[in-house]
Every structure is written in C-alpha cells, then in structure tokens.
Amino acid sequence: MSWNFIVFQASEDGLATVTIDRPDTLNALNAAVIAELDDAFRRVENDASLRGIVITGAGRKAFVAGADIRELPVGNAAQARNYALRGQDLMRRLERMGKPSVAAINGFALGGGLELALACTLRVASANASLGLPEIKLGIMPGYGGTQRLPRLVGRGRALEMLLTGEPVDAAEAYRIGLVNYVVPQSELLAFSQALLRKTFDKTRLGVAAILDAVNTGLECGLQESLRYEAAAFAALAAGEDALEGTRAFLEKRTPVFKGK
Secondary structure (H helix, E strand, O other), X not given: OOOOOEEEEEOOOOEEEEEEOOHHHOOOEOHHXXXXXXXXXXXXXXXXXXXXXXEEEOOOOEEEOOEOHHHOOOOOHHXXXXXXXXXXXXXXXXXXXXXXXXXXEOOEEEOHHHHHHHOOXXXXXXXXXXXXXXXXXXXXXXXOOHHHHHHHHHOHHHHHHHHHHOOOEEHHHHHHOOOOOEEEOHHHHHHHHHHHHHOOOOOOHHHHHHHHHHHHHHOOOOHHHHHHHHHHHHHHHHOOHHHHHHHHHHHOOOOOOOOOO
C-alpha cells in the first residue's frame, strides 16, 4: 500500500526508521495511520534484511499526541470495541514481531501514543517529553493496551495513579519510574535511539528473537510455565550453530560471526 502519513526509511545495515507524519494534528493516530503502521510493521517482520525498528514522530512537539478524537466511536459499543481491537492488534504485531523496537519519544506521547511506545521493546525520551494516558478526562479509558502494559512496566500503584488521574509525567519522572530507558536532548534523540537499537545487531538473530519471545510469554503466564518455556528456548538455541560459534569465539578471544542458525 502507499503511505501518506508515515515515512519509512531503511539503512544498509537493516535498521528501519518509521516517522509518523501528521504534524498538523501532533501526529494523532487515525484509521489511516493505524493501517499504514500495520503495513510497515508487517514489512519489518517479514523482511529478513531488517533487524529492528525505531519509531518517532514528525516535528519537535509530539511523538504521538493520542488518537484522533474526531474518529472516536463514542455512543456505539460495537464500533468502539472494534476500534479498540484494531489498535490492540497493531500494538501486538509490533510487540510480537520478533525484532527489537525503540520508541524515540520527541515530545507528547499521550493516549494511543503512549500505548504505541509501551508496545516497543525500549523507550528513549527527549528532555521535553510528556507521557500520559488522559482518556479518563474524556469519560473513557485506554483501549490499545495501556491498562495492561503500563502496570507491567512501572508497577500497579504508579500505573493506577496515571490512569485514574489522567495526569502526564515529564521525561525525568518517566525515567525515575522506569517508563523510559533514557532521556536525552531532543537534538540527539533519533541518533541515540538508532545507536541503541544497533547494539543488538551484532548479536545472534535467533537469540534476540528468543529473548523477546520468552519475556513477552513470561509476562502473560505463571512463573512455572514461563520457566519451562525458557528452558525449551534455551535448549533450542544451545543446539544451534550460533551457540557453537559464540562459545568458540569467546574462548578464542575474537568477535563471533553469527549466521542465524
């Protein structure tokens, strides 16, 4: 499909950068943006030459300032449920694509914008960022996974405070509570986020995918089941060629050359 509201760039080393480009609406998510992001995420997921993705927003004011209020299906429960499920499917695709993602949060990340960032593997905020889930102020609640991912990241009490008051936190507070991994000047945000993602590129692809899968699965089920899942994933990796290469390279004091096998 053609993209009108996102800019997709891919570097030679396999880093994809997606920029949500609706600066006149502070990059708000509407149905068209959701569809374009889904298409872009499918491309990253299915293209073996791409190793991971950085997501950011156009301009200096906003990552994504939320869902487009004009498209909220208030007054119709069936439409509202479908609206939420479409957004949840998008976030799930990003979270489960088997490749790492970094949200480069350049300003407002509110509502669906924060939910998009929460679905990323890592989050980097510019110093001027503001992050929150203000849906309660509109008489609704988050519908793209915010009530589930935020408590898992920052804890039940802090998440409930943000959810029930609708008040945002600034970048420094977001870092303090573990909502973002780093805070950097806005002028350095994109380069820093891309460099952070590239730290995974010299690792075995199979190992990166297995770790992402194990962590995501473990957060969705009980400890004992999660440990069994981890053991099975560990066994599969340990039997592969990359494990042999990695251990041999360590003993020989050289850089490993992984082949994804």
